[in-house]
Amino acid sequence: MNGPPRRNRVPGFATRAIHHGFDRTGAQGALIPPIYMTSTYAFETSAESEAVAAGELLRPLYGREENPTQSVLETRLANLEGAEACVVFASGMGAVGSLMLSLLSQGDEVVVHRTVYSNTLALTEDALPRFGIKVVPVDMSDPANLDPVLSRRTRMVYFETPVNPTAEVLDIAAIAARARAVGALAVVDSTYASPALQRPLEHGAHLVLHALTKYINGHGDLLGGAVIGDLATIERLRRHGLRYITGATMSPMSAFLVLRGMKTLALRMERHGRTAQRIAEMLAGHEAVARVRYPHLPSDPGYAAARRQMANGSGMLSFSLVSGSDGADRFMDRLRLVLRAVSLGDAESLIMRPGALLRGALRADPAAHLAGGVDEPMMRLSVGLEDADDLLDDLSQALDAA
Numbered sequence: 001m002n003g004p005p006r007r008n009r010v011p012g013f014a015t016r017a018i019h020h021g022f023d024r025t026g027a028q029g030a031l032i033p034p035i036y037m038t039s040t041y042a043f044e045t046s047a048e049s050e051a052v053a054a055g056e057l058l059r060p061l062y063g064r065e066e067n068p069t070q071s072v073l074e075t076r077l078a079n080l081e082g083a084e085a086c087v088v089f090a091s092g093m094g095a096v097g098s099l100m101l102s103l104l105s106q107g108d109e110v111v112v113h114r115t116v117y118s119n120t121l122a123l124t125e126d127a128l129p130r131f132g133i134k135v136v137p138v139d140m141s142d143p144a145n146l147d148p149v150l151s152r153r154t155r156m157v158y159f160e161t162p163v164n165p166t167a168e169v170l171d172i173a174a175i176a177a178r179a180r181a182v183g184a185l186a187v188v189d190s191t192y193a194s195p196a197l198q199r200p201l202e203h204g205a206h207l208v209l210h211a212l213t214k215y216i217n218g219h220g221d222l223l224g225g226a227v228i229g230d231l232a233t234i235e236r237l238r239r240h241g242l243r244y245i246t247g248a249t250m251s252p253m254s255a256f257l258v259l260r261g262m263k264t265l266a267l268r269m270e271r272h273g274r275t276a277q278r279i280a281e282m283l284a285g286h287e288a289v290a291r292v293r294y295p296h297l298p299s300d301p302g303y304a305a306a307r308r309q310m311a312n313g314s315g316m317l318s319f320s321l322v323s324g325s326d327g328a329d330r331f332m333d334r335l336r337l338v339l340r341a342v343s344l345g346d347a348e349s350l351i352m353r354p355g356a357l358l359r360g361a362l363r364a365d366p367a368a369h370l371a372g373g374v375d376e377p378m379m380r381l382s383v384g385l386e387d388a389d390d391l392l393d394d395l396s397q398a399l400d401a402a
């Protein structure tokens with residue numbers, strides 16, 4: 001921000017999403033943060049470069065570690081989550097993988113909710129055990145299920161809320177309190193909500209993770225990830241963690257685009273939530289629909305927790321039809337406006353069916369399977385920013401075919 005806010009008022013979320021963390025005086029007054037497309041940085045003397053390498057002089061040394069466009073994004077994201085620091089990655093999985101493989105070591109245990117994004121499932125089921133890290137899946141929809149499995153060996157408790165792809169809501173405060181009691185890190189993948197709707201650190205989590213690819217960028221034109229939390233952990237991830245070692249760093253162009261997308265985050269989330277609520281209500285009242293999960297429907301099992309920890313609903317819901325998987329295929333093929341695509345959080349409404357994608361995945365990997373709690377007929381809908389009436393029309397005409 002330029003100068004202190006008047007009357008000591010803390011600027012609101014939307015204001016900070018537009019202004020925070022960019023000092024125009026160092027950028028010739030440019031309205032928009034410049035894109036520093038550079039791989040490396042030059043020094044006047046070798047002593048200067050040595051001081052930077054030793055951490056005595058704060059300047060970037062090499063693009064895999066730091067970039068000024070990335071830094072604006074990191075400062076802004078940390079602020080929006082109410083955290084000390086943030087480090088961004090080349091993708092959401094870059095963030096998840098770097099986090100786990102940097103903070104966990106051989107012999108550690110990580111407790112993971114039984115339903116997580118499919119690639120995170122692959123990471124926890126296939127990769128972590130190969131490095132001697134024990135993964136314990138637990139149904140955290142009742143946080144008391146953690147009590148028998150948490151111990152001093154537990155290094156991390158990891159979950160998403162709302163959960164991809166079910167849209168169930170997990171109680172951040174209750175889970176984080178249990179993790180803290182045994183000295184474990186509580187880590188929340190908050191991709192489905194974005195900081196406009198949910199700030200897990202305010203409910204006791206240690207770290208929050210985002211696929212920036214989704215709502216935070218919001219325009220479906222890049223991949224990015226972030227881990228946000230205390231300065232010591234974030235610096236460990238940045239300096240010694242997997243991002244540094246594997247090079248899973250974010251391009252300065254992507255950082256610029258995320259900053260651009262974030263300016264409308266609050267506005268977009270309001271609209272995603274308002275339209276999704278109408279769609280969830282329509283689906284819940286439709287005879288062709290067997291089940292809908294949208295946390296902000298009063299009938300949803302996650303409603304009470306969602307009201308406590310989320311400002312509003314996002315655009316993510318899951319549902320299945322009375323006519324099962326075949327009906328879902330017919331329904332999806334009839335859609336004209338809603339696009340059949342993976343990913344979420346974009347302006348375009350997107351629908352996918354994890355069970356159908358699994359059929360294809362099985363050809364490449366016979367061990368592939370759906371996460372716990374995900375069944376064959378279930379569809380996941382990411383409600384976009386189109387006119388609500390157009391989306392309702394499209395979904396209704398396709399339901400007639402199902």
Ligand SMILES: Cc1ncc(COP(=O)(O)O)c(C=O)c1O
Nearest residue numbers: 091092093117164191211213224
């Ligand atoms: C909840 C969640 N976390 C992490 C990821 C991974 O993000 P990316 O696709 O940017 O690697 C995704 C991707 O869909 C996701 O939905």
